Amino acid sequence: MSRPALLATDLDGTLLRSDGTLSDRTRAAVAAAEESGVEVVFVTARPPRWLDELADAVGGHGVALCGNGAFVLDVARREVVESHPFAPADLRVLLADLRAAVPGIGFAVECADGMRRDEHFLDAHRDDAVGHDLEAVGAGKLLARAPDVEQEAFLTRVSEVVGDRAELGYSGAVGLAELTPRGVTKASGLQTWCTERGIAARDVWACGDMPNDLPMLAWAGRALAVANAHPDVLAAADEVIGSNDDDGVAQVLERLTAL
Structure with a gap:
């Protein structure tokens, strides 16, 4: 070979x-x-x-x-x-749809210059970066977490809501849904x-x-x-x-x- x-x-x-x-x-x-x-x-x-x-x-x-x-x-x-970030308008709609479908869901975004998260996204390793406008920072990766929902059921629900509007990639991180823009x-x-x-x-x-x-x-x-x-x-x-x-x-x- x-x-x-x-x-x-x-x-x-x-x-x-x-x-x-x-x-x-x-x-x-x-x-x-x-x-x-x-x-x-x-x-x-x-x-x-x-x-x-x-x-x-x-x-x-x-x-x-x-x-x-x-x-x-x-x-x-x-x-x-x-x-290769999400278009802000697309991300805004995804966040709204997921919030409506999964009560208590929390979000964070990974950007070129670091992570931002909302108050519902609990991260034991970080206590900063809360309260930013998640849709306006050039997010390349969207993280979603719902602590009260079983992992497989959570990923299934996220997949159903998102459809083909984004890529759901499972890397093994427990309790976490990882999304990138469509085609990324x-x-x-x-x-x-x-x-x-x-x-x-x-x-x-x-x-x-x-x-x-x-x-x-x-x-x-x-x-x-x-x-x-x-x-x-x-x-x-x-x-x-x-x-x-x-x-x-x-x-x-x-x-x-x-x-």
């Missing part, structure tokens, strides 16, 4: 271990792959503000595709160089990145673990699922590799570097 030009990988649950760390083995494997000519690109649901700790591991291109395709981040400079997915972000560099889908391998990775896995020439992946991802994969805690992506990169 020929080597890909690029390996795209999700972070949490895929490249990173269960404690959220990047192992020394994986860090070395990413660097060796880049040196051997296989570009590695991080494609993640994480917002731009959660990528600082990986600045030394993103490779020579220096960027990460984050927010489920909504942002392209220059990690070292901490600068969003491209974004990990696949769209990766496709744009590759097209700009003359890389065809057939020359891309993609690694993931959760349903929000499925569009990217379907677009790429070869789809790899870590052993700990969601059943839908395991079913869609061309190959099941080692788990995130066994450095499965690093094993693949080491194999490619040795070719």
Whole structure:
């Protein structure tokens, strides 16, 4: 099997271990792959503000595709160089429809310059950024939470209300619905990145673990699922590799570097 030009990988649950760390083995494997000519690109649901700790591991291109395709981040400079936000009018209607359908729902938005949330969106890690006009800040990703509604029922209800007006991507975050503008997915972000560099889908391998990775896995020439992946991802994969805690992506990169 020929080597890909690029390996795209999700972070949490895929490249990173269960404690959220990047192992020394994986860090070395990413660097060796880049040196051997296989570009590695991080494609993640994480917002731009959660990528600082990986600045030394993103490779020579220096960027990460984050927010489920909504942002392209220059990690070292901490600068969003491209974004695909909701149109304010569209977001306003979505918020109104979801508030009417799910009493007590809370919202936050991820933007190029950080997160804003309303008073109903409880976040144990933040006590700031409350009360902003969520529809007017160039939101690339909408987060919704309803603590009193069971997870599966909540996601089902959100999906019913939203329909095809936005993309609902499930990354495994408990109690959270994650929405990006219509057509904005990990696949769209990766496709744009590759097209700009003359890389065809057939020359891309993609690694993931959760349903929000499925569009990217379907677009790429070869789809790899870590052993700990969601059943839908395991079913869609061309190959099941080692788990995130066994450095499965690093094993693949080491194999490619040795070719």
